[in-house]
Structure formats: structure tokens, C-alpha cells
Amino acid sequence: MDALINDIEIIKAKTTKINDVDFDNLTFGKILTDHMLECDFKDGKWQAPKVVPYQPITLDPSAKIFHYGQSVFEGMKAYKDADGTVWLFRPLDNFKRLNISSKRLAIPELPEDYFMNGLKALLKVDSDWIPRNEGSSLYIRPFIFASGKGFHASPADEYKFIIACAPSGSYFSGEVKVLIEEKYSRSANGGVGFAKAGGNYAGQFYPTQLAVDKGYQQVIWTDDNTHEYIEEAGAMNIFVRINDTLITGPTSDRILDGITRKSIIELAQSKGIPVEVRKITVSEVVEAAKNGSLKEMFGAGTAAVISPISGFGYKNEDYDIPEMEDAYASFLKKHITDIQTNKSEDPFGWRYKVE
Ligand code: PLP
Ligand code: COI
Numbered sequence: 355m356d357a358l359i360n361d362i363e364i365i366k367a368k369t370t371k372i373n374d375v376d377f378d379n380l381t382f383g384k385i386l387t388d389h390m391l392e393c394d395f396k397d398g399k400w401q402a403p404k405v406v407p408y409q410p411i412t413l414d415p416s417a418k419i420f421h422y423g424q425s426v427f428e429g430m431k432a433y434k435d436a437d438g439t440v441w442l443f444r445p446l447d448n449f450k451r452l453n454i455s456s457k458r459l460a461i462p463e464l465p466e467d468y469f470m471n472g473l474k475a476l477l478k479v480d481s482d483w484i485p486r487n488e489g490s491s492l493y494i495r496p497f498i499f500a501s502g503k504g505f506h507a508s509p510a511d512e513y514k515f516i517i518a519c520a521p522s523g524s525y526f527s528g529e530v531k532v533l534i535e536e537k538y539s540r541s542a543n544g545g546v547g548f549a550k551a552g553g554n555y556a557g558q559f560y561p562t563q564l565a566v567d568k569g570y571q572q573v574i575w576t577d578d579n580t581h582e583y584i585e586e587a588g589a590m591n592i593f594v595r596i597n598d599t600l601i602t603g604p605t606s607d608r609i610l611d612g613i614t615r616k617s618i619i620e621l622a623q624s625k626g627i628p629v630e631v632r633k634i635t636v637s638e639v640v641e642a643a644k645n646g647s648l649k650e651m652f653g654a655g656t657a658a659v660i661s662p663i664s665g666f667g668y669k670n671e672d673y674d675i676p677e678m679e680d681a682y683a684s685f686l687k688k689h690i691t692d693i694q695t696n697k698s699e700d701p702f703g704w705r706y707k708v709e
Pocket of ligand 2: 428429430588589590655656657658
């Protein structure tokens with residue numbers, strides 16, 4: 355052991371990779387920092403978490419993650435302000451959602467102090483990796499998976515919780531066009547759509563690849579029953595602006611309860627923007643695109659931040675959404691990122707100082 359931070363044991367890496375990193379040209383999630391947090395569930399309880407050098411992990415080929423996909427994850431970001439202070443955004447909401455996801459996947463829930471103290475210790479050790487450039491941040495990926503062995507189709511008896519971090523720039527490299535899905539479904543009533551379960555993403559890859567082949571970046575999922583209602587996109591919740599009203603669908607057991615989504619709703623309301631949380635039909639969006647009342651569509655998520663959508667495809671027709679001045683997307687993005695990066699007041703108490 356090299357040290358203890360917040361009661362977390364730290365084993366430091368002998369070398370650093372940081373000098374090889376071009377912080378001015380970061381992509382998303384490809385470069386990992388020098389350390390990770392590791393914590394095992396065995397003998398019926400979570401063992402003490404440790405910060406260790408970032409390294410590959412060895413698993414038994416019968417580990418249940420490989421066969422039954424028992425895994426959940428979170429996505430968060432750390433920001434460094436001009437004074438070098440490190441900030442998180444609503445981290446307890448991520449912690450709570452991780453346990454909501456775990457419960458649905460029959461994974462044992464994690465104690466709050468293991469998550470929070472472990473994360474803070476990791477950020478201290480890898481603090482130099484937190485970018486300061488505008489538009490960049492340290493993307494944080496907490497995840498839990500079944501490491502326990504055996505082919506019996508039942509919950510594992512051992513799990514691993516890891517937090518790995520990647521200094522990152524934007525999630526999308528160019529414009530974002532979406533395809534409104536008519537056939538495939540991401541989730542169903544009573545399913546796991548509300549959880550951040552790895553399998554939700556695996557199930558999207560094939561239909562999303564079909565959309566990518568047609569020139570779109572993401573699929574907008576519709577309800578599995580009728581495909582008449584807009585739900586969310588592959589990696590973000592969806593907002594549409596019809597005339598001056600900002601509309602987003604209600605969460606349900608098919609949709610991820612996004613932290614960015616709920617922050618945008620509160621922020622927009624506080625700025626006097628009319629907001630409706632209600633079911634959105636595909637036909638009203640198509641109609642609004644045709645008659646010019648569809649002013650904006652954007653995705654919202656930790657990785658995506660607020661990503662304007664420049665057009666959508668539906669039933670072999672493409673609809674453009676021309677960029678507009680005074681877009682809600684840019685107004686809300688500036689306000690939310692100013693709060694996240696400590697450039698403005700935080701009247702909502704969302705910002706969390708890492709000490
Ligand atoms: N929906 C899906 C499917 C996502 O993967 C994400 C990303 O986390 C979101 C929505 C947005 O959630 P949040 O704002 O909490 O990151
Ligand atoms: C996030 O926004 O943090 C996510 O988890 C989305 C992911 C698919 C990149």
C-alpha cells in the first residue's frame with residue numbers, strides 16, 4: 355500500500371502514460387488514465403475498494419458476465435476549474451441509479467461510501483488527467499459485472515465493481531442525424547430499458563449499424579408496442595422544440611431517467627422556457643417538420659452533453675432541421691456547462707466539490 359485517501363487503499367502505478375496524451379485533440383473514451391478503482395463482491399459482501407494501477411483483468415471463461423450479460427454501468431464527468439478545483443455533477447444521482455440498475459439485474463447493491471470515497475480517491479490520484487480545455491472533461495465509467503463462475507443461468511456469487519476514467523472531448527465528431535425507428539425496439543414494458551444495463555446497448559448495435567449505413571448517427575427509439583411515440587436515442591434522451599415549447603417524453607420502465615434530461619427540464623423552467631413532459635408522437639414531429647414549427651431537436655446526456663440534431667429520417671423521407679439563432683440547445687448547453695465547470699452560480703446545488 356502506498357497511501358490511504360478517504361480510507362481507500364492506494365497502490366500507485368510505477369510509470370505514467372500522461373506525457374503521451376494530446377490534451378488538445380481528445381476523442382471520446384479511448385485513452386484511459388493511470389489508475390482505476392477496483393472492488394470485489396465475494397463471500398456475500400463487498401470487500402474494501404482499492405485504487406490500483408490501470409491494468410487488464412483476468413476472468414474465468416465461465417464468468418457469468420460472458421454468458422448471461424449481468425452487467426450495469428454509469429457515465430459521469432469530472433471538471434477542473436481555473437483554480438484547479440475538481441467538480442462532479444450530481445454524483446449521488448449516478449450512485450443511486452447504479453443501484454437501481456443493479457437491483458433490476460439481481461446484482462448486489464453497493465454501499466454509498468464505497469462509491470463516493472472510492473471515486474474521490476481515484477480522482478485525487480489521477481487529478482492531472484482531468485482536462486481544463488473548454489469542451490473536454492474526464493469521462494468516468496463506473497461499472498459492475500458478474501465475475502462469479504458457472505453455466506447455471508442464475509445470478510453470480512461474485513462481482514467486480516470498477517471505476518475507469520478517460521480524458522475525453524466530444525462524443526459526436528460532426529453533425530448528428532437520427533433515424534426514427536419503425537421496426538426494432540430497444541426496450542419493452544416490464545423490461546430493463548430504465549436500467550443502464552450493458553445488454554441494452556448490445557441490443558441497439560445492429561439496428562444502429564443499419565442506420566449508420568444509411569448516413570445517420572443514432573436511432574431514435576419508438577415505443578415497442580406501436581412505434582408511434584418517440585422515446586429516446588441510443589445514448590441520450592431526446593428533446594424537441596415545437597414553436598417555443600420544449601417537449602420531452604416522460605420516463606418509464608422503457609427509458610433511462612437521464613440526469614442531464616432532468617437538469618435541463620429544471621434549468622429551462624427556471625429561465626422561463628415553456629416545458630412539457632408528455633408523450634410525443636412521431637406524426638406530430640413529422641407534421642411540425644413539414645409546417646416549419648419544428649424549430650429544434652436535441653439529445654441530452656452525460657457523454658453527449660446537449661447535441662443538436664440537424665435532421666431525421668422516417669419512412670424513407672429525410673427532414674432537415676435548419677440551425678437557428680438563439681437556439682434553446684446552445685442557450686441551455688452554455689448554462690449547464692457553466693454550472694458544471696464552476697463558471698457560474700449553481701442555484702440548484704448540482705455541483706459537487708471533490709475534496
Ligand atoms: N439514455 C441513454 C440510453 C443513455 O445511455 C444515456 C447516457 O447516460 C442517457 C439517456 C442520458 O443519461 P444521463 O444524462 O444521466 O447521462
Ligand atoms: C453517458 O452519457 O454517460 C453514457 O453512458 C452513454 C454511453 C453510451 C456513452
